[in-house]
Amino acid sequence: xxxxxxxxxxxxxxxxxxxxxxxxxxxxxxxxxLAPQKISWFLLQKFPISLLAFGLAxxxxxxxxxxxxxxxxxxxxxxxxxxxxxxxxxxxxxxPEDALAKWDWVWKALVFAIFLPLTLRTRLRIEATALVxxxxxxxxxxxxxxKTLASGGGYGSLHLLVNxxxxxxxxxxxxxxxxxxxxxxLWLAKHGTIFRPDWRVKLFAWxxxxxxxxxxxxxxxxxxxxxxxxxxxxxxxxxxxxxxxVALISAAGLLTxxxxxxxxxxxxxxxxxxxxxxxxxxxxxxxxxxxxxAKDHPFGGGFDAYRQNKLSVELVDxxxxxxTTAIETTTVEDKARAYHSAYFEMLGEQGYxxxxxxxxxxxxxxxxxxxxxxxxxxxxxxxxAWIAPLASALQRSQIVYxxxxxxxxxxxxxxxxxxxxxxxxxxxxxxxxxSPRVTALPLRRSRPDATAPPAGVESVA
Amino acid sequence: xxxxxxxGLIHLLLGIAVWxxxxxxxxxxxxxxxxxxxxxxxxxxxxSPRDRR
Numbered sequence: 098x099x100x101x102x103x104x105x106x107x108x109x110x111x112x113x114x115x116x117x118x119x120x121x122x123x124x125x126x127x128x129x130x131l132a133p134q135k136i137s138w139f140l141l142q143k144f145p146i147s148l149l150a151f152g153l154a155x156x157x158x159x160x161x162x163x164x165x166x167x168x169x170x171x172x173x174x175x176x177x178x179x180x181x182x183x184x185x186x187x188x189x190x191x192x193p194e195d196a197l198a199k200w201d202w203v204w205k206a207l208v209f210a211i212f213l214p215l216t217l218r219t220r221l222r223i224e225a226t227a228l229v230x231x232x233x234x235x236x237x238x239x240x241x242x243x244k245t246l247a248s249g250g251g252y253g254s255l256h257l258l259v260n261x262x263x264x265x266x267x268x269x270x271x272x273x274x275x276x277x278x279x280x281x282x283l284w285l286a287k288h289g290t291i292f293r294p295d296w297r298v299k300l301f302a303w304x305x306x307x308x309x310x311x312x313x314x315x316x317x318x319x320x321x322x323x324x325x326x327x328x329x330x331x332x333x334x335x336x337x338x339x340x341x342x343v344a345l346i347s348a349a350g351l352l353t354x355x356x357x358x359x360x361x362x363x364x365x366x367x368x369x370x371x372x373x374x375x376x377x378x379x380x381x382x383x384x385x386x387x388x389x390x391a392k393d394h395p396f397g398g399g400f401d402a403y404r405q406n407k408l409s410v411e412l413v414d415x416x417x418x419x420x421t422t423a424i425e426t427t428t429v430e431d432k433a434r435a436y437h438s439a440y441f442e443m444l445g446e447q448g449y450x451x452x453x454x455x456x457x458x459x460x461x462x463x464x465x466x467x468x469x470x471x472x473x474x475x476x477x478x479x480x481x482a483w484i485a486p487l488a489s490a491l492q493r494s495q496i497v498y499x500x501x502x503x504x505x506x507x508x509x510x511x512x513x514x515x516x517x518x519x520x521x522x523x524x525x526x527x528x529x530x531x532s533p534r535v536t537a538l539p540l541r542r543s544r545p546d547a548t549a550p551p552a553g554v555e556s557v558a
Numbered sequence: 559x560x561x562x563x564x565x566g567l568i569h570l571l572l573g574i575a576v577w578x579x580x581x582x583x584x585x586x587x588x589x590x591x592x593x594x595x596x597x598x599x600x601x602x603x604x605x606s607p608r609d610r611r
Contacts, residue, residue: 102569109573110576117579119586120579136565162586163587219584219586219587219588220584221582222585225579229575236564236568239564240565291578292574
């Protein structure tokens, strides 16, 4: 039944694209985020729907869509450079077969991130993309949130729609992305035009945000809790009554603690004590290995270069009883440990040039969103009231992603590149709509003909 | 059961969203942009004597 339903929905999206080709772009976003072919057991698995959706989206844009307003931004060029660079490191990778397997999905994510901003020519398209991304991620987050409320979840034991550890269906990734979409969901609830803000929209948005905030509890991924704390801290900027906000958040946090499962509180307690926790201690050992590896391989070892690491980790277990403290040290041997950090993933796999490109791409994004925010936050035009909050929401989503990236290897997570693509789209849109005002100003004050009448106006003299 | 409920709800909302998008002309053109791109005149305007100088 689900099989038929999902198949019908996907093909209905394809049919809708015949009337408005941009729907095909949204169809690709939906398929890439939810992976309905993995939920379905039979029909959808028979068609390469992801490829089909991208092909339709590209052809629809190339043949049926107006190109006015499509701009290739500098950050899209950075993604092109990153794509080419990753292609080159894949050819010379230390583990060619594993590298090819990762390249197989990475290039698609990068190509779509280059393509998507070209289609985001209008305000409604930007909003529609944000809406489809948020709702589709909600299809994974909402049931996970309900299950967390009912059973408490657990590390690696929360049953998601797909138990495959791919895409968003991996605990740490889901918990980071869930926190990253909270700002987008709140923006949609306040400035949406597809679903106009009313009590139902707000109720749904707050319910979704609550489910998102439950993801760190449900997946017991410590990364998510750090991301949530960062998001709350960033929200202070726009809150009018900061003292009240801090008091309410603290009270909510304290009230929640007794309801949290014991396994969750135990796991969160290990955030500050990396020496006793094997996962955290191994992580530090991998990072040290990666720094040493990059010294010998400044251009990286290609995708999955971590497979060659061999680590020896010392775990210190301290147990206090009365006045005595027993310290027990055990050495754990480990090998082929993943980076567990996007920064070290980039450094190990793509070397210093790849890491620099990736950092530039993201730091520029934070800066561009800040610029749009500052330019429009006091815009008197009511039609422009959505711009500054969207820039702020996209900036927060990205900062949450960058913080989460510190602990999860999500340097090429397709969902995060969609946020980057939305930023590029908004940046190009804002530049285009600002340009008449900007060009209306004199370029140089000291120009001798600055007082001359504009072109086309005859001088009386 | 929970999965089906969430999938049903989200797909209902996605369906409504797509239906509304199909009816919105501003999906392809911002309201403040001109209806059609300004077509360039095939005949070039004559240059005035002052311009020729």
